[in-house]
Amino acid sequence: MAESFVQVANQGSGPKLHTFGRVNGANTLEDEIVQLGEQYLASYTTGVTGSSVATATDHLVQLMAGTTLRTYLRRIRVVQLGLAGAVGTLQLNLFRLTSAGTGGTVLAVNNHDTNDTAFTGAAMALPTAKGVEGARVHSAINLGLVAVAPIPAGGAGCYEWVQSPKQKAIIIPAGVANGLALKVVNAVAGATCAVELDFDEANF
Numbered sequence: 001m002a003e004s005f006v007q008v009a010n011q012g013s014g015p016k017l018h019t020f021g022r023v024n025g026a027n028t029l030e031d032e033i034v035q036l037g038e039q040y041l042a043s044y045t046t047g048v049t050g051s052s053v054a055t056a057t058d059h060l061v062q063l064m065a066g067t068t069l070r071t072y073l074r075r076i077r078v079v080q081l082g083l084a085g086a087v088g089t090l091q092l093n094l095f096r097l098t099s100a101g102t103g104g105t106v107l108a109v110n111n112h113d114t115n116d117t118a119f120t121g122a123a124m125a126l127p128t129a130k131g132v133e134g135a136r137v138h139s140a141i142n143l144g145l146v147a148v149a150p151i152p153a154g155g156a157g158c159y160e161w162v163q164s165p166k167q168k169a170i171i172i173p174a175g176v177a178n179g180l181a182l183k184v185v186n187a188v189a190g191a192t193c194a195v196e197l198d199f200d201e202a203n204f
Contacts, residue, residue: 005029041072042116042203046109047196048125050081053090053145056187059130060092061107061195064100064179065172066120072169073180075198076138080157082192084145090157090193091186092141094170096134097179101127119201121176131181137170141182145191157193169200 003024019030051060065071078092104127109119143157163169172178182195 039200040203041200042119043074043112043198043200044109044119045112045196045198046107046123047077047194048105048107049194050192051125051195053184053191053193054187054189056184057130058184058187059101059104059127059181060184060193061123061125061197062097062101062104062127062131062179062181063123063172063197063199064097064121064131064176065174066201067176068174069120069204070174070202071121071172072200072202073172073197074163074169074200075196076141076159076161076182077194077196078141078143078157078159078182079194080143080145080151080191081194083149083151083190084147084188085190087147088145088188088191089186090143090145090184090188090191092143092159093136093183093185094138094141095136095181095183096172097131097177097181098134099132099177100124100179101129101131101181103128121172121179121201123197125195131179133181133183137180143193145188147190157191 018033021030104124107123109123141159143159145157
């Protein structure tokens with residue numbers, strides 16, 4: 001679609017819009033300058049420390065939506081904490097879930113703003129009965145894990161995914177059967193990792 005414009009009549013009085021003038025073909029245009037406001041969606045963090053990555057196919061962390069509100073995943077961070085039995089590469093994939101896993105460790109979900117309501121969904125580490133996997137939505141997660149101390153500052157294996165400004169977040173539709181799971185693909189015996197998820201929940 002080509003650039004275009006909408007003509008706005010100048011009333012000559014009252015409040016003024018802040019603009020930047022430029023020429024597009026035969027038209028002189030005024031681009032409106034916008035001051036970004038603070039984020040209004042409620043933001044949360046959850047995660048786990050010292051979780052074993054020794055078993056392939058485990059769901060290291062799962063995040064499930066609430067009944068009526070959508071969840072927007074903004075950031076994933078994974079860091080090695082405990083030494084591996086031998087040097088290895090941990091591989092993780094992010095899958096959609098079409099049912100919630102059960103029997104794992106329920107994780108606290110912390111508000112960024114204490115004035116926001118509590119997250120209506122739920123998070124869990126290492127469910128013993130895993131939820132049903134749907135589509136794989138992210139797979140570029142590979143961490144080289146060390147077997148000898150000290151683990152470098154910030155973790156030897158350290159991976160971070162952050163939502164691109166030009167893309168939508170990874171969205172979990174509303175409904176308690178909808179979620180995401182960070183799945184261990186290629187396990188590394190002995191090692192433990194910390195996982196942190198940052199996400200928002202819609203208020204509409």
